[in-house]
Structure formats: structure tokens, C-alpha cells
Amino acid sequence: xxxxxxxxxxxxxxxxxxxxxxxxxxxxxxxxxxxxxxxxxxxxxxxxxxxxxxxxxxxxxxxxxxxxxxxxxxxxxxxxxxxxxxxxxxxxxxxxxxxxxxxxxxxxxxxxxxxxxxxxxxxxxxxxxxxxxxxxxxxxxxxxxxxxxxxxxxxxxxxxxxxxxxxxxxxxxxxxxxxxxxxxxxxxxxxxxxxxxxxxxxxxxxxxxxxxxxxxxxxxxxxxxxxxxxxxxxxxxxxxxxxxxxxxxxxxxxxxxxxxxxxxxxxxxxxxxxxxxxxxxxxxxxxxxxxxxxxxxxxxxxxxxxxxxxxxxxxxxxxxxxxxxxxxxxxxxxxxxxxxxxxxxxxxxxxxxxxxxxxxxxxxxxxxxxxxxxxxxxxxxxxx
Numbered sequence: 354x355x356x357x358x359x360x361x362x363x364x365x366x367x368x369x370x371x372x373x374x375x376x377x378x379x380x381x382x383x384x385x386x387x388x389x390x391x392x393x394x395x396x397x398x399x400x401x402x403x404x405x406x407x408x409x410x411x412x413x414x415x416x417x418x419x420x421x422x423x424x425x426x427x428x429x430x431x432x433x434x435x436x437x438x439x440x441x442x443x444x445x446x447x448x449x450x451x452x453x454x455x456x457x458x459x460x461x462x463x464x465x466x467x468x469x470x471x472x473x474x475x476x477x478x479x480x481x482x483x484x485x486x487x488x489x490x491x492x493x494x495x496x497x498x499x500x501x502x503x504x505x506x507x508x509x510x511x512x513x514x515x516x517x518x519x520x521x522x523x524x525x526x527x528x529x530x531x532x533x534x535x536x537x538x539x540x541x542x543x544x545x546x547x548x549x550x551x552x553x554x555x556x557x558x559x560x561x562x563x564x565x566x567x568x569x570x571x572x573x574x575x576x577x578x579x580x581x582x583x584x585x586x587x588x589x590x591x592x593x594x595x596x597x598x599x600x601x602x603x604x605x606x607x608x609x610x611x612x613x614x615x616x617x618x619x620x621x622x623x624x625x626x627x628x629x630x631x632x633x634x635x636x637x638x639x640x641x642x643x644x645x646x647x648x649x650x651x652x653x654x655x656x657x658x659x660x661x662x663x664x665x666x667x668x669x670x671x672x673x674x675x676x677x678x679x680x681x682x683x684x685x686x687x688x689x690x691x692x693x694x695x696x697x698x699x700x701x702x703x704x705x706x707x708x709x710x711x712x713x714x715x716x717x718x719x720x721x722x723x724x725x726x727x728x729x730x731x732x733x734x735x736x737x
Contacts, residue, residue, distance in 0.1 A: 361618030370553035375620030397653035403625035411604035420450035424462030452498035453490030460505035470509035478532035633662035681720025
């Protein structure tokens with residue numbers, strides 16, 4: 354038995370206007386105190402029934418901007434995880450980084466600390482797009498960061514792109530794809546810009562200060578992404594993710610396969626119970642870093658809320674999360690997880706989606722068709 358560990362670092366140098374993650378712009382942060390709190394929470398959770406006796410198969414440092422932390426702090430967390438739980442020998446250990454916050458020495462320090470995969474938020478290689486998105490780095494800084502990551506010994510490198518940005522054209526998207534592929538990452542993520550409630554962009558959209566691209570423009574850009582990234586050697590394995598063969602993001606596969614993970618840090622979410630017959634539970638921590646640290650120091654537990662996942666909800670989540678993957682899911686895996694046949698639970702819904710050309714059955718696996726991929730949100734809604 355093993356689980357994935359997510360570590361949330363909540364600070365950024367500035368807050369991007371599209372970001373709805375739990376991140377806080379700051380010029381300084383209590384790094385040593387927060388690191389101690391993370392380790393204390395990990396020790397507490399590792400002794401609970403959901404994680405006791407299990408090893409860690411992946412670690413992901415997300416944020417915020419984890420690359421703001423000193424490599425020694427990251428190393429302390431990794432060492433503690435290995436001491437408390439044990440990290441599998443081939444574990445994937447990813448750290449998110451802003452290209453404008455690193456240098457070769459820091460990257461070398463992160464590699465020495467145990468990080469073996471870096472994920473840069475490139476977002477675009479167009480100066481106007483980067484400015485609109487509120488990014489603090491330039492395209493040249495992304496190019497330099499990627500080259501330094503290779504020099505520092507990172508064979509695993511992801512670069513994020515954002516498309517369907519107001520003012521962007523299909524030609525701009527193609528330029529970003531060409532630029533990102535030229536840096537030879539092993540993984541590329543490409544996300545359609547969304548306007549999430551609570552973000553600055555959402556407020557601007559509501560008040561008419563910015564305008565989303567038309568639906569057909571967004572669809573054309575997504576088609577370009579789906580066609581052009583694989584053409585450069587990166588197979589599409591998830592709705593927004595592309596990888597060289599065998600280089601899929603193992604940590605994120607935990608989420609899409611509805612498997613157990615532990616989140617530590619301010620606002621981090623956790624999920625336990627992917628085995629048949631066990632109670633499934635989701636919980637989340639205090640979002641404000643100061644309140645999180647205080648709670649951990651007082652009782653080693655910063656849980657702010659929780660919910661028990663009933664069987665019906667777990668079945669729905671299993672289906673629509675796995676359908677994000679191009680390989681979909683095996684009908685046999687559904688039966689193994691829940692002890693019931695997929696057809697008995699979702700037969701009627703699935704039949705209609707098969708008949709409409711949105712789902713297909715391929716060697717015992719149910720997956721989205723190309724048309725289903727374009728209408729994925731509508732397909733997922735049918736299983737909720």
C-alpha cells in the first residue's frame with residue numbers, strides 16, 4: 354500500500370489575476386516555522402489509520418510558488434517524509450517553480466535535496482500575453498530556466514501553457530507550442546483559461562472590463578493544442594496533459610484515478626479510502642497560513658472541514674475523473690473497486706452517451722471519443 358503526498362507552499366511574490374488557488378502575495382514569509390508545521394502535520398497524519406504503514410509513491414510541492422523556499426527547507430520535508438513513512442525508491446518528487454524565482458544554484462540545491470521533477474509555469478512566450486496574465490517572468494527567463502534545469506540534472510521537466518487568453522490568436526497558440534517544444538521538456542500541460550469566481554479576472558469579466566474569446570475561437574485553439582503538441586512527440590494522455598512515452602505525471606494520475614492522497618499545508622485537501630469496503634473521507638485544512646501554523650502548533654491538526662464520501666458519490670467521481678484520461682478506465686477496475694457492475698449503476702446513462710458518439714468501449718475500457726473530448730464537461734455532468 355502506498356499514497357501520494359501533496360505539500361502546499363502558499364506564498365507568491367504576486368498574485369496572478371486568474372489564480373483561484375490558496376496563494377498569498379508576500380515579500381517575506383515564516384519559512385522555518387511553516388516547514389516545522391508541515392513536518393508536524395505529516396507526523397500526525399502518518400500515524401492515523403488512513404496512512405499508517407503505507408509508503409509514499411509521489412510527492413508534489415505546489416502553491417503558491419514553492420521555488421521561493423530554500424532548498425534546505427524542501428530537503429527537510431523530504432527527509433522527514435522518508436523517515437516517517439518511507440519514500441519508495443522510484444518515487445516521483447515534483448516541485449512547481451516560477452521561472453523568475455530560480456537560478457542554477459537553487460535548482461542544483463533542489464536536485465540535491467531529492468526533487469527529481471521540476472514544473473515551470475511558462476504560460477506563454479508572448480510578452481503581451483504574459484503581461485495580461487500578470488506573470489512576473491519573461492519568455493527569455495523561461496527559456497533560461499529550462500536550460501538550467503537540464504544542466505542541474507533534471508531529466509523530468511514540465512512546462513505549463515495557458516491558451517484562450519483574450520487577445521490571443523490561433524497563431525499565438527501555435528507559437529507557444531513551438532517555443533515550449535524547443536526547450537525539450539518531457540511533459541507539457543496546456544490549460545484553457547477559465548474565469549473562476551473569487552479571482553480578479555472574474556471580477557473584471559463581470560464588470561465588462563475584459564471579454565472571453567468566443568466559444569468557436571476557444572474550440573479552434575483547443576484543436577490546435579490537441580493536434581500540434583502530439584505532432585512534436587508528446588502524446589495526449591489527459592484532457593490538458595501531454596507527455597513523452599512513459600513520462601506521464603505520476604502524482605496527478607493519483608487524482609485522476611481517484612486514489613488515496615494526503616495534503617499537508619495551508620488549505621491543502623486530502624482523500625482517503627480508495628479500497629473496496631473502506632470508509633471514504635475528504636478533508637481540508639485552514640486556508641490562512643497564520644491560522645494553519647497556529648493550529649498545527651497547538652494540536653498538530655489544522656483540519657477545517659471534512660466530508661464522508663458515500664458509495665454513490667465515490668462511483669460518480671471514479672467515472673468522471675478517470676474519463677479525463679485518454680485511456681479511460683477498465684470496466685473490471687470499476688467492479689474491483691466497488692464490488693458492483695458498471696452497467697448496473699450507469700448502464701442507462703452510458704448507453705445514451707455511446708449512442709451519441711461521446712463514449713466508446715475499447716478492449717474492456719470505457720473512454721471518451723474525440724467528439725466526447727470536445728464536450729467533456731457535458732459528459733462528466735451525466736455521471737454526477
